[in-house]
Every structure is written in C-alpha cells, then in structure tokens.
Amino acid sequence: MERRTAFLMAGGAFAVHNAEEAFTMPYYLRQIAALAPVPLDRLAGAVTTTVFTEGAIVVTVVAAFVTVWAIRRPRNPLACWSILLFQSVVLLNTVPHVVAAMALRSYAPGLVTAIVVNAPLSLYLLVRAWRETWVERPAFAALAPAAVVVHGPGLAMLLGTLTALTG
Numbered sequence: 001m002e003r004r005t006a007f008l009m010a011g012g013a014f015a016v017h018n019a020e021e022a023f024t025m026p027y028y029l030r031q032i033a034a035l036a037p038v039p040l041d042r043l044a045g046a047v048t049t050t051v052f053t054e055g056a057i058v059v060t061v062v063a064a065f066v067t068v069w070a071i072r073r074p075r076n077p078l079a080c081w082s083i084l085l086f087q088s089v090v091l092l093n094t095v096p097h098v099v100a101a102m103a104l105r106s107y108a109p110g111l112v113t114a115i116v117v118n119a120p121l122s123l124y125l126l127v128r129a130w131r132e133t134w135v136e137r138p139a140f141a142a143l144a145p146a147a148v149v150v151h152g153p154g155l156a157m158l159l160g161t162l163t164a165l166t167g
Contacts, residue, residue, distance in 0.1 A: 003074045003134075006125055007083055011067030013121050014090060017113040018056045024109040025052050031104060051162045058158060080134045081143070084126065088147035090114075091122035 026049045063086050070076075070083040093114060100108035130140060 004071045006128070007067055007070040007074065009121060010083060010087055010090075010125060011063060011071075013113070013117045014063045014067075014086065015060055017090070017110055017118055018060045020113045021110040022053050022056050024107075025049065028104070028109050047159055047163060048166070051159060051166055054162050054166070055155075055159050058162075059155075077135050077139065080129070081139050084129055084135065084140070084143055085146055085150065087122040087125050088143040089151045090118045091126070092147045092151050094119045094122075 029047065029049060029052065066079075066082045066086055070079040073079045093110075097108055097111045097114040101111050126143075129135065134140075
C-alpha cells in the first residue's frame with residue numbers, strides 16, 4: 001500500500017471513529033462521567049454533549065489538516081511524525097474505550113471503531129513506519145510519551161477550555 005493511501009485511511013478512520021462517538025456519546029455521557037477517576041471526575045462531570053461534540057470537531061479538523069499535509073508531503077519527516085502521533089494517540093485511545101465498556105458492562109461510545117478499525121490500522125502504520133524508517137529512531141521513540149501528553153493533559157485542556165467558553 002502506498003504511504004499516501006495509508007495516511008488517507010488513517011484520517012478517514014479517525015473521522016469515522018469521532019462520528020461514532022459523537023452519535024453515541026449523548027446517551028452515555030453521564031454514565032461515563034460517573035466512572036471517571038478522582039483526578040478527572042470534576043472535568044468529566046462538567047463536559048456536556050455540546051462540549052464533547054465541539055471537542056470532537058476540533059480534533060477531527062486538526063487531524064484532517066495533518067492528514068492532508070502528510071498526503072501532500074509523504075516523505076516530510078515532520079508530516080510523517082505528526083500523522084504517526086495521531087495514530088499513536090488513536091491506539092492509546094483504545095484503552096479507555098475498552099475500560100469504559102468493561103466498567104459499563106456494555107457498549108461504550110467509540111468502542112466498535114476503536115477495536116475493529118483504529119487499533120489494527122494504528123498498529124499496521126506504526127509497525128510499517130518503524131520497519132521503513134519513516135522518521136528517525138529518536139523521533140519514533142518520542143511518539144509514545146507525546147501520545148500520552150496529547151491524549152491526557154492535552155485533551156483535558158481542550159475540554160476544559162471548551163467548557164469554560166460555553167459555560
């Protein structure tokens with residue numbers, strides 16, 4: 001598969017995943033907020049359907065820009081690293097989906113695309129990027145800690161800002 005095609009698939013999968021979350025989250029939002037661990041319970045309780053949807057739109061638009069950039073410049077190390085960062089975040093994001101489903105003992109928003117689409121596609125892209133050295137090894141090694149920062153404090157800051165703006 002050509003690198004550009006893989007990038008296009010990554011961007012499309014991310015958008016489909018966010019759409020699944022946006023359509024199913026309103027029903028589950030309060031249940032999921034009640035399960036949030038103590039450091040996140042105040043933020044989770046303050047997130048409304050509107051805030052969640054706005055956050056999903058923001059990250060989907062950013063992912064679309066990164067995807068287009070990577071497709072247009074498939075050999076650019078920063079463009080490659082950026083889309084690999086998104087895929088690392090998407091792979092990491094699979095964990096809270098599975099944990100939420102286990103805690104709910106039921107479906108959790110985004111679970112289907114997280115497991116069926118995003119996890120396998122992310123693993124494929126990351127393994128391929130490693131084997132073909134799409135980015136230098138130190139840059140590749142930085143993906144995991146960067147994904148933790150983006151998915152944790154970065155997402156919390158985005159949702160907190162949107163909550164403050166709409167509150």
